[in-house]
Amino acid sequence: MKNLCLIPVAAIALMLGACSTSQKQTAATDVPTLKDAFKDSFLIGAAVTPACTDGIDHAADSLVSLHFNSIVAENCMKSEKINPAEGVYDWKDADSFVDYGTRHGMKIIGHTLVWHSQLAPWFPVDSTGKYVTADVLKERLRNHITTVMTRYKGKIHGWDVVNEAILDDGTYRKTPFYDILGEEFIPFAFECAAAADPEAELYLNDYSMASPAKRETYIRIINDLRKRGIRIDGIGMQGHMGMDYPDFDEFEKSIVEYGKTGVGVMITEWDMSALPTVNTGANVADTAAYNKMLNPYPDGLPEDIDRKWNDRMGRMMEMFLRHSDVITRVTAWGVTDGDSWKNNWPVRGRTEYPLLFSRSNEPKPFLNTYLSK
Numbered sequence: 133m134k135n136l137c138l139i140p141v142a143a144i145a146l147m148l149g150a151c152s153t154s155q156k157q158t159a160a161t162d163v164p165t166l167k168d169a170f171k172d173s174f175l176i177g178a179a180v181t182p183a184c185t186d187g188i189d190h191a192a193d194s195l196v197s198l199h200f201n202s203i204v205a206e207n208c209m210k211s212e213k214i215n216p217a218e219g220v221y222d223w224k225d226a227d228s229f230v231d232y233g234t235r236h237g238m239k240i241i242g243h244t245l246v247w248h249s250q251l252a253p254w255f256p257v258d259s260t261g262k263y264v265t266a267d268v269l270k271e272r273l274r275n276h277i278t279t280v281m282t283r284y285k286g287k288i289h290g291w292d293v294v295n296e297a298i299l300d301d302g303t304y305r306k307t308p309f310y311d312i313l314g315e316e317f318i319p320f321a322f323e324c325a326a327a328a329d330p331e332a333e334l335y336l337n338d339y340s341m342a343s344p345a346k347r348e349t350y351i352r353i354i355n356d357l358r359k360r361g362i363r364i365d366g367i368g369m370q371g372h373m374g375m376d377y378p379d380f381d382e383f384e385k386s387i388v389e390y391g392k393t394g395v396g397v398m399i400t401e402w403d404m405s406a407l408p409t410v411n412t413g414a415n416v417a418d419t420a421a422y423n424k425m426l427n428p429y430p431d432g433l434p435e436d437i438d439r440k441w442n443d444r445m446g447r448m449m450e451m452f453l454r455h456s457d458v459i460t461r462v463t464a465w466g467v468t469d470g471d472s473w474k475n476n477w478p479v480r481g482r483t484e485y486p487l488l489f490s491r492s493n494e495p496k497p498f499l500n501t502y503l504s505k
C-alpha cells in the first residue's frame with residue numbers, strides 16, 4: 133500500500149470503511165471530485181491496472197472510484213494479453229476490469245482491438261513465420277473482435293477499434309495489418325465491431341493528433357467510413373504531451389476539425405511529461421552527465437518546472453472545456469505519477485511527473501481551480 137499519511141482523510145475513510153456514519157456522510161458530500169467538477173462538460177476517465185481493479189493498489193482504487201466516471205484498460209485487453217495464441221483467451225484481468233467498472237457504474241472503455249504494438253505474435257503469421265493471406269487475416273480479425281466484444285457486450289461503453297494506424301506524415305503505418313490488407317483493414321475492423329456489439333461506441337485512436345497531415349488523413353477516413361455506411365462514433369486524440377509539444381493551436385484546430393465531422397472527440401491517454409524531451413542520439417561522453425540529463429529530477433520537480441507543468445496542464449484543461457460541445461471524454465493515462473508508464477518510456481527508470489495525481493496521491497495544483505468550485 134502507498135503512503136497513507138498523505139492521502140486525504142476522507143479518502144482513507146472511504147478506503148478502509150472504518151469510519152462512523154457521520155464521517156462517512158462527510159466523506160460522501162464534502163470531498164470535491166473531478167467527476168462532479170466536469171459533470172456538465174465530459175466524462176473524466178483514467179487508465180487502470182489489475183492492481184487497481186483487484187483492489188491491491190488501494191490508493192489507486194480509492195482515487196479512481198472517488199474521482200472518475202470512466203475507466204480504460206491500460207494493458208489487459210491488448211491482443212498479446214487477451215488472445216496470446218490462436219483460439220486461446222485469457223480473460224482474468226479483463227473480467228476484473230469490466231467487473232470493477234460495472235460495480236462503480238462507470239463508462240467502460242475497451243482498449244484496443246487492432247493494434248500493431250503489443251500484438252499477439254501469432255496473429256499475422258503462419259507456422260513458418262510468414263505472413264498469412266488476406267483471407268486468413270480477415271478471419272482472425274473477425275474472430276478476435278467478435279469473441280472479445282461479445283464477452284463484454286452490453287457492459288462496454290466504447291472500444292478503441294483501431295489504434296495508431298497513421299503516421300505523423302499522414303500516410304498509413306506499415307504494420308502487418310496494412311501490409312496484408314492495405315487500407316481496407318480499418319473499414320473491415322469497424323464492420324466486424326459493429327456487428328459484434330451494435331450498442332458499443334466504436335473509435336479510432338492515435339497520437340500526434342496535432343499534426344495537420346495526420347488530421348487530414350483521419351478526417352478522410354472518418355468521412356469515407358460514413359459514406360460507406362460503416363459506423364464510427366468517435367475519434368480518440370491521445371494526449372501524450374511534453375513541455376515542448378504539442379503545438380497548442382494545432383491541437384485545438386484538430387479538436388475543432390474532428391468535431392465538425394460529427395463524431396465524438398475524446399482526449400484519450402492524457403499525460404504530460406515534465407522531463408526534457410529525450411534526445412537519445414545526444415553525444416554526451418560522461419555517463420553521469422548523461423544519466424542526469426535523462427533523469428534530472430529524481431527527488432521532486434523544481435518549483436519553476438512544476439509551475440510551468442501546471443500552467444500547461446491548466447491551459448489544456450481550459451481548451452478541453454472550451455470545446456466541451458464536441459469533447460465527450462477526457463481520460464488520463466494512469467492515476468498517480470508513480471504508476472505512470474512514462475517512468476519507463478522512452479527511457480527506463482526515470483522519475484516522471486505526468487499525471488493528475490502526485491506520488492503521494494494528491495491532486496495536482498492545476499486541478500484546484502476545478503475542485504474548489
Ligand code: XIL
Nearest residue numbers: 206207243250295296370401465473
Ligand atoms: C502503454 C502502457 O501504458 C504500458 O504499460 C505498456 O508497457 C506499453 O503500452 N499508446 C497506447 C497505449 O495506445 O496502449 C500505450 O500504453 C501507450 C501508447
